[in-house]
Amino acid sequence: MLVCHxxxxxxxxxxQVIVGLLDADPWQLIVPAKVYxxxxxxxxxxxCFPNVVETIIRVTEEYHRRLGAGETEIVPFLDRxxxxxxxxxxxxxxxxxxxxxxx
Numbered sequence: 001m002l003v004c005h006x007x008x009x010x011x012x013x014x015x016q017v018i019v020g021l022l023d024a025d026p027w028q029l030i031v032p033a034k035v036y037x038x039x040x041x042x043x044x045x046x047x048c049f050p051n052v053v054e055t056i057i058r059v060t061e062e063y064h065r066r067l068g069a070g071e072t073e074i075v076p077f078l079d080r081x082x083x084x085x086x087x088x089x090x091x092x093x094x095x096x097x098x099x100x101x102x103x
Contacts, residue, residue, distance in 0.1 A: 003048050003051055003052065003055070004041075004048040004052075005048070006043075006044035006045055006048075007036075007039075007041040007042075007044065009039060009041065009048075011055065013039065014035055014052060014055050015055065015059050017035050017038045017039060018030055018035065018055070018056055018059040018060065018063075019059065019063060020038070021034065021035075021038065022059075022060065022063045026063070026064065026067065030056050030060065031053075031056070032046075032048075032049045032052040032053060032056070035052060035056070
């Protein structure tokens with residue numbers, strides 16, 4: 001599935017990068033910019049970043065479960081990530097104001 005239309009990046013490519021980063025350091029904080037930097041790309045419109053964040057969370061959870069990490073270690077770490085995401089607001093309209101109309 002194509003996640004980033006600007007850079008033509010697929011879901012599988014993003015998942016592979018995340019697993020590679022986790023192999024290097026299982027408890028590092030992975031953000032979309034780090035994923036894109038590893039792919040030697042950059043966010044353009046950044047409309048895909050919310051989906052990339054969800055992929056990071058999902059793949060990280062799966063990765064740590066495969067390693068045998070307990071829920072007590074996985075959940076607080078990822079809840080912090082989810083909390084940060086909610087703190088900055090995740091909007092379904094890519095950050096546009098509600099009165100903004102697309103032409």
